[in-house]
Amino acid sequence: MDGVKHTSEDSELISETIEKLPVSVSREGKGKRLWKKVKYQLVEYNSLPAYLRDNEFILGHYRSEWPLKQVLLSVFTIHNETLNVWTHLIGFFLFLSLTIYTAMKVPKVVDLHSLQLPEVLKADLHKLQECLPSLPYMPDLHKLREELKSTFPSIDMLPSLSGWHVMDLLYNCLPERFSHSNQTDVCVLRSMKEDVANMIAPLMLRPITRWPFFAFLGGAMFCLLASSTCHLLSCHSERLTYIMLRLDYAGIAALISTSFYPPVYYSFMCNPFFCNLYLGFITLLGVATILVSLLPVFQNPEFRTVRASLFLGMGLSGVAPILHKLILFRHQPEALHTTGYEVLMGIFYGIGALIYATRIPERWMPGKFDIAGHSHQLFHVLVVAGAYTHYQAGLVYLKWRDLEGCRGT
Incomplete structure (x- = not known):
């Protein structure tokens, strides 16, 4: 009609093109879906960007620079951080339950x-x-x-x-x-x-103040939740990794610092000088540790031992008040009872820090503990065990001081 003539060959070519067009579009859609699956697959250690390389003995099952939605959904999938997330997430809910139980069930007065x-x-x-x-x-x-x-x-x-x-x-x-x-x-x-x-x-019976005990429970919950969040979100981007690691270190320092509040306060509540001295020292040490943790160089893998040693040093700083308590209350069975719990807590934390620093057992068999059983997961379990042991010690302190007050000090 417009003066252009179409031959039969042209018509056949147009028909074939039209018939093939939906197939091409369909293949493109399948290609995009396939690319998404490939893009969000777990990768090996050698494929990671530098800021995500932390443990060369864990060889595979890494998430790398995933979108935030995919990162959040990965809490329900299997990768080398799954147990790191859940060991401390379960620990958080455990201590949340203990906090509620303590507030509601631990007697506010002697019956x-x-x-x-x-x-x-x-x-x-x-x-x-x-x-x-x-x-x-x-x-x-x-x-x-x-x-x-x-x-x-x-x-x-x-x-x-x-x-x-x-x-x-x-x-x-x-x-x-x-x-x-x-x-x-x-x-x-x-x-x-x-x-x-x-x-x-x-x-007239009135219980002693509970704030040191609840400060410890708050520090434990903050540490466990911060650690779980860090392990879940750090694979998103370099910026978020930096923020999450700082939060994780702050949580560890908070747990160690607040762990000293119940033993120091309830041991020396009738000796204000030593009570304020020990509480002030551990608080300042915890703040200093958090400030040091903010330095970017502190994040590098070669400073793993330094990080572990710094936090271990915070824990060892509690030896002085514990020995002082034993001397001051050497005839009190509660002093020995609580010290036993505190020694057990120190053993849990110490072994955990040692395992974390030496990367045992994955250094002995690289790649065999990528999903379960590597050092960081063991460290997490020992931290929860140590914190729970300290909770039991706190209950002994509360009962002791509620009934005894400052008698014999």
Whole structure:
């Protein structure tokens, strides 16, 4: 029609081209899907960019520069970081559960019904507790305890009290039988109230502060979650790897530092000088370690031993307060009990740091422990075991100080 004539050969050629067009498009779509599968395949150590090369004895199953979506989904797939992620992620949920349990189940006061006291004094004590629900902790009134021992044998179960004048607050909280309803002289009533107040004051039970124990639990959760996140996301990009490694080192320093808070505080709570000295020292050391960890050179693989030694040195700095505690409370069974837990914790952490630094067992059989059993996974398991051991020590400290206060210090 437009003056251009089409031969039969041209028509056949056009038809063939049209027929082949969908096939070409289809093949292109399949090619893209195939390329995505190839692109997100696990690679070998030699194919990694320099910033992802950390352990030459783990030869394969690496993720390399994946998009963030693929990286997040890889938490449910198998690669050489899978167990690194899950060992500490499970540990995080374990300590989250322990924190909730401690806050809800660990007694906030000693159970009065478990104490063998006369029923009259129990009733008086309950009345006083309702009247004065927020009595401060008073750790040192030894004389009242000694005077009451002969009268009430169970008084040894109660914490000692001191440092607080209870008379003014107790004046209007005594039972009705000590009221002014009779015609007794006011001076005699006041004397009687003072005597009764002095008898009941040592029975007012209030637990010691829990913040050092919860500081440790918070440090443990931060460390475990930071480590798990680091192992999951570090393969995304060099920038994110740098950030995640800094966060990981900060978490380790936080765990070590806060691990000292319960033993130091509860051992030396009645000796403020040593308590503040030890707490201040370990806190400053932890902050210094985090600052050193921010240096880019600290990330290089050749500084692996230096990193392990620095964190190990933080742990060894706790030897001094532990020895001091043993000397100060050498006759207290709780001191030996808690020290046993702390030594076991140190063994777990020490072995873990040694395995991490020496890269055992994968250095003996490169490529055999790529998926499971390599040094970093063993290190993670030992960290969780050590932290849980320290949690058990913390429970002993709480029970000890709740019942004993500062008696004998």
